[in-house]
Amino acid sequence: MAASVKVGILNDMADFTGGDPSGLEHGLPVPGDITGWIEREIDALRDAGRLDAEVEFVHAYALGLPSGTAEAVEQAYRQLAKAGVSLIVGPAIGDNALVATPLAEQLRIPTIYWAGAERARGRWMFQHQVGSHExxxxxxxxxxxxxxxxxxxxxxxxxxxxxxxxxxxxxxxxxxxxxxxxxxxxxxxxxxxxxxxxxxxxxxxxxxxxxxxxxxxxxxxxxxxxxxxxxxxxxxxxxxxxxxxxxxxxxxxxxxxxMHSDANTTLRAVMDRIDAPCRQALAVAKGHDIGRLVAEGLARASDFTREGVRLGLEQVKWLPAAEGHEGTLLGFGVHDRGALHGRYLVVRQWLGGETREVAA
CATH class of the missing domain: 3.40.50.2300 (Response regulator)
Structure with missing residues (x-):
């Protein structure tokens, strides 16, 4: 197996303000940057002896839709492809995921986008549903x-x-x-x-x-x-x-x-482990699940070619998700490109600046 693998991070969010370039802030991953969460899960598998390769992150930024352009997303995606990445994580906005899909299929790069556009799924496009248009x-x-x-x-x-x-x-x-x-x-x-x-x-x-x-x-x-x-x-x-x-x-x-429920025991365990404040529950749930998908996909890959990583992602199955109601599962399959399975959507309400779960 190759000694190292490159993972591309495509950031298409106009309101991302950056933060610690390592992806960590005050000991916690920065909510707007998914890199820190991926690193946490990779480190966990490395400690468990399941992944020994060095992982290099390559970043590309695009001011995508609606504030920016589809062309910016395409340019950022091609930039990562030229850098030789074996996996791309992003975009995070559904309109931009639709832009990236034909590129992923053409260039044959496994891509995990975290947005609601189910239509952006493809042979090489894996969806982590941060919501769903459907x-x-x-x-x-x-x-x-x-x-x-x-x-x-x-x-x-x-x-x-x-x-x-x-x-x-x-x-x-x-x-x-x-x-x-x-x-x-x-x-x-x-x-x-x-x-x-x-x-x-x-x-x-x-x-x-x-x-x-x-x-x-x-x-x-x-x-x-x-x-x-x-x-x-x-x-x-x-x-x-x-x-x-x-x-x-x-x-x-x-x-x-x-995307998070107060009763999800997987989420509560992660929150306790990293001593995260309640306000970060969504960021923790989302970051943990995306990070786990990436880490498990790499650990299960037969090699770190783009084809090998795609096959590795297809073998990620039945992991307990931090997102959604208790019992939500995380994983993919041969023809399954939606990561979250079960009741992963949660009705909540904003009251006095705080979020409260609504009884199902």
């Missing part, structure tokens, strides 16, 4: 049905993320007997949405849904507040933005789809 909308519809809502107003980003969510929400709403009373598309970067919200409320909905990347969610929330509308509101994993900045307070009271 599954989240089903959970949203069922949550609103459990609250007795029958007339929903939907505001969504005019983007592949927003429109894909809407498609699946429409389908599940019909199954549940819920009417989509009104829908309005807005720019993913919109900051003036009062007119769109006013048109939604003219339909007299008993619930409001936001679907998108999340940059336009605070303006939507503020417009609803100004209109005096106080019914239940729910958004997709755009609500994960509440872990940073003023988003949580701007979207106070919103239900949203998260």
């Amino acid at each position: 599954d989240e909308s089903l959970v949203i519809a069922r949550q609103m049905a459990s609250l007795g809502r029958t007339r929903l107003a939907v505001i969504y980003d005019l983007s592949p993320i927003g429109t894909r969510h809407l498609k699946y929400l429409d389908g599940e709403a019909r199954v549940l007997g819920i009417e989509i009373a009104a829908k309005e598309g807005i720019s993913p970067l919109a900051d003036d949405v009062d007119d769109a919200v006013a048109r939604l409320l003219e339909a007299a909905p008993d619930g409001v849904v936001y679907l998108g990347l999340g940059l336009s969610a605070p303006p939507v929330s503020k417009a609803l507040d100004r209109a005096g509308w106080d019914g239940p509101r729910i958004m997709n994993t755009a609500g994960l933005r509440g872990y940073h900045g003023d988003f949580a307070r701007a979207c106070n009271g919103w239900l949203y789809i998260d």
